[in-house]
Amino acid sequence: MKDRLKTYTPHIYATVFGLVLLTGMGGYMVYEGQSAEITVIEMEGAPNDIVFIADPHLKSGNLAFMSSVAEEINALNASVVLIGGDFVTSDEDDLSYQNVWAEIDAPVYAVLGNHDYKAGVHGLNGPAKMLAMQEADLSVDGYDVSMLQDDPLIDLAYGADVAAALEGAGVRVMQNEYELLNLDGTELMLVGVDDAWAGRADPPEVPETDAFTIYMIHEPGARADWDADLILSGHLHGGQFSAPGLEVIKDLGIVDIQGFCNQGETPAFITRGIGSSSMIEQDLRFGTPPEIVVINPSVPIDGADVMRA
Template structure:
């Protein structure tokens, strides 16, 4: 028996049937949030980390649901890794959503919050600039070459002020010493690298657990940190098998736990995406809430929702 190859017409019909189903699935996955449990030696209990909310009218209900889930976990502290905006806003009215958080929150800004590198062409330019023009070592950290005047600092300043009004403390090359889970923690917030604004502060020596927040993982350095938290990548957003394998091998760093010079870095998949034609889509790459060293109560809460 001879098998005939499918005709162009049949392939086109198949794609017409498949495409809406795949798009529907990817839209569903973009709203199906995982809680990722991260165990880090020495870290205080019960800290939640999220990043890349990109809050806007199309996803405000999703962000509200994420906040409800965070509150249900009753964290000791919430850390947020930047990209609060899409960069296309005329005002920051939707950032009022953060008033609903029931725990202290500290954050850094991301590239969308400075309106830089928000499309493919300029994003690639920033990636190359980090590799060729920046010194991303702790001793001589200098990323000012990326500060080419394109960063919208007025937009970032307005956003930071709005976040502060809504209960989110924004660290722009600054640090804070706070209590979390009954222990002291030092939070070092490094301003956005792609905007050329990253200028890590001098942090006094302390025995407290020290976590650095930076938006782009490629802009981190070998700081004297116990943990570095980053975002920006959305986990790849469409994590095809070959890309997932390269990420698992550490050839690329899109999502998960990586170790450089003995310091663990967690790159989060984020909670939202910048969106395609106004719709968040993901494949094999669900949004996530990262829960660091969960308490027994939090583990029970997760168990109740399993």
């Protein structure tokens, strides 16, 4: 009996250690999923205090965190707030959660993402969307992603319900539209392109202007080299779980995951997002904390990661 205990004891210790490690790792991933960092982008000519977030994926488990994000945005004295899509995770999410955006004091503009149309969220449907994007025309003059509409899993009615819930919370949902804004004396031409994975992206004809121009589109891989000063996207969550090699892949120009993109002529920035599409009620992240982006803050922000475009 003693010999058997001697044999099993190291395995028991290893098992207990492994369980403690996994529990601790899981707890850390939940913690990081609710610990937003601020990234400052300094761009000449851009209006001050533009705040950009994406991918809230609202659900019961992160609703309190999103409310705290709204409070933080208010503390930043945002001139305008831009949200880059994926407001929901699944069709089981309560759309009344979107009322959290009414807590933001500044005007809020948004585009929808693939989750908001249930596009590419079922099993292998996501990889299928990436393959279908190979057939898309992403040139400025011939832009066409209509082939991605050929998907019976897309739910345009649900997308309309999400948009209605957002509008009810005071969010201006832009679906292939533009609007000229005046932010404290500086003009911003804001262009919102609808979701590409749902085949809905159809960039509008934008009049020539001297205004600083921002395009928003959810999937960064669906952008074109539009005549813009900046393109803002989300979708990728910064990888959500950092792993060795991700930054190397980005630096080699193979794929852009977060931050400023290496590909394309028009400056483009991919945010890590503010939520995640975890299949549990809690957001999980590791090495890629949630991100609030502030363009040209009028007051320095302590602890922010500053990038200059």
